[in-house]
Amino acid sequence: MMTNKVILYSFFRSSASWRVRIALAFKEIKYEYRAVNLFQDGGQQNSEEYKRVNPMGQVPALIIDGHTLTQSVSIIEYLEERNPDPPLLPKDKYGRAQVRALSEIINSGIQPYQNLSVLDKVGKGKDEWAKSFIEKGYHGLETFLKQTSGKYSYGNTVTMADLFLVPQMFAAKRYKVNMEQFPTISQVYDSLIVLPAFKAADAVNQPDMPPNFQ
Amino acid sequence: MMTNKVILYSFFRSSASWRVRIALAFKEIKYEYRAVNLFQDGGQQNSEEYKRVNPMGQVPALIIDGHTLTQSVSIIEYLEERNPDPPLLPKDKYGRAQVRALSEIINSGIQPYQNLSVLDKVGKGKDEWAKSFIEKGYHGLETFLKQTSGKYSYGNTVTMADLFLVPQMFAAKRYKVNMEQFPTISQVYDSLIVLPAFKAADAVNQPDMPPNFQ
Numbered sequence: 045m046m047t048n049k050v051i052l053y054s055f056f057r058s059s060a061s062w063r064v065r066i067a068l069a070f071k072e073i074k075y076e077y078r079a080v081n082l083f084q085d086g087g088q089q090n091s092e093e094y095k096r097v098n099p100m101g102q103v104p105a106l107i108i109d110g111h112t113l114t115q116s117v118s119i120i121e122y123l124e125e126r127n128p129d130p131p132l133l134p135k136d137k138y139g140r141a142q143v144r145a146l147s148e149i150i151n152s153g154i155q156p157y158q159n160l161s162v163l164d165k166v167g168k169g170k171d172e173w174a175k176s177f178i179e180k181g182y183h184g185l186e187t188f189l190k191q192t193s194g195k196y197s198y199g200n201t202v203t204m205a206d207l208f209l210v211p212q213m214f215a216a217k218r219y220k221v222n223m224e225q226f227p228t229i230s231q232v233y234d235s236l237i238v239l240p241a242f243k244a245a246d247a248v249n250q251p252d253m254p255p256n257f258q
Numbered sequence: 259m260m261t262n263k264v265i266l267y268s269f270f271r272s273s274a275s276w277r278v279r280i281a282l283a284f285k286e287i288k289y290e291y292r293a294v295n296l297f298q299d300g301g302q303q304n305s306e307e308y309k310r311v312n313p314m315g316q317v318p319a320l321i322i323d324g325h326t327l328t329q330s331v332s333i334i335e336y337l338e339e340r341n342p343d344p345p346l347l348p349k350d351k352y353g354r355a356q357v358r359a360l361s362e363i364i365n366s367g368i369q370p371y372q373n374l375s376v377l378d379k380v381g382k383g384k385d386e387w388a389k390s391f392i393e394k395g396y397h398g399l400e401t402f403l404k405q406t407s408g409k410y411s412y413g414n415t416v417t418m419a420d421l422f423l424v425p426q427m428f429a430a431k432r433y434k435v436n437m438e439q440f441p442t443i444s445q446v447y448d449s450l451i452v453l454p455a456f457k458a459a460d461a462v463n464q465p466d467m468p469p470n471f472q
Binding site: 099100101102109111113114115116117118119121122125126137138140141142144145147148149151152153155156157161162165173176180184187188 | 313314315316323325327328329330331332333335336339340351352354355356358359361362363365366367369370371375376379387390394398401402
């Protein structure tokens with residue numbers, strides 16, 4: 045049955061869920077929030093109920109226009125095509141390539157290494173492992189942003205790249221990365237977190253954030 | 259100085275380089291091949307000379323239209339916008355989302371875990387590590403492809419998703435993944451490797467493939 049309701053399956057501190065929450069808020073698309081707790085009941089993403097939504101057993105999943113979408117990059121590109129205003133990609137081809145490259149530095153170059161399933165496999169020393177991959181990626185990102193950033197990652201307009209940067213900073217803080225090494229990333233982050241869409245999407249403002257979470 | 263020449267910095271068995279080579283061949287864009295050996299001289303990607311091309315010290319880098327592009331996803335999207343015919347993305351929004359999601363399962367969900375720098379860090383047991391992440395990702399990919407594939411990953415037309423699948427299979431073979439578990443991936447792969455663009459882009463057909471490579 046086709047429905048107009050938009051439903052997001054999300055976990056408050058999943059960075060992939062977080063990116064999509066920013067996109068939805070930025071484009072002012074209303075949605076129903078359905079929490080998937082990655083720790084409770086051995087991981088609710090692995091439940092039979094959730095696997096009927098997303099057989100991959102991952103968050104986020106977005107139900108929209110009668111379809112179920114997965115993978116944050118794919119969902120954000122879909123939302124950009126569906127609701128082009130306000131845009132998350134520049135008008136020119138080269139600008140779009142730069143924004144997508146900045147997004148990928150985080151998406152495929154940093155975030156996979158701090159994934160829960162990976163850290164479980166690393167076991168002892170996992171905090172140091174996560175920190176080292178974030179720092180390595182941040183050195184590249186800092187260099188890139190020095191060329192592209194204004195107030196935000198790409199000039200003075202919010203783009204897709206910013207949706208990746210903010211949740212990544214949550215992990216950088218968690219693993220105690222010394223941000224004095226990365227003044228450009230820090231400045232862009234500070235400019236972003238005060239914006240309404242970024243506040244609305246923040247982990248601490250989600251219904252499934254536990255009361256004792258620090 | 260603006261030049262019309264397209265230059266690809268590539269390593270024959272880098273899967274990110276390989277994806278871009280398929281896109282260039284598929285769209286019949288001629289280019290000059292510049293080999294960057296990831297092992298020689300402590301890794302030529304780290305040389306001062308190469309860092310002037312790509313400060314991130316990664317392959318591929320594509321010089322095109324007077325710009326230097328990095329990150330395979332970003333480069334492929336640029337080429338798709340620049341040379342839309344023949345297309346690598348379906349015409350409909352949902353189809354594009356599916357193709358991009360399939361690409362991401364490999365791009366951010368599998369390939370990062372078999373990266374050289376990661377395997378170095380894993381050290382002992384790295385072959386088992388790589389194999390386990392490929393298998394885990396392949397279970398998801400197989401499920402997804404059962405819904406979307408025809409002759410190729412998405413129906414009977416070559417798409418961006420296929421550009422990610424073929425180089426990934428090179429790694430799957432290298433780490434001795436038992437492909438009997440994944441009949442759909444295997445069938446799609448077999449359909450793809452006979453196509454001219456995929457042959458031209460194959461690791462074994464690159465100028466920097468060493469004569470003794472197996």
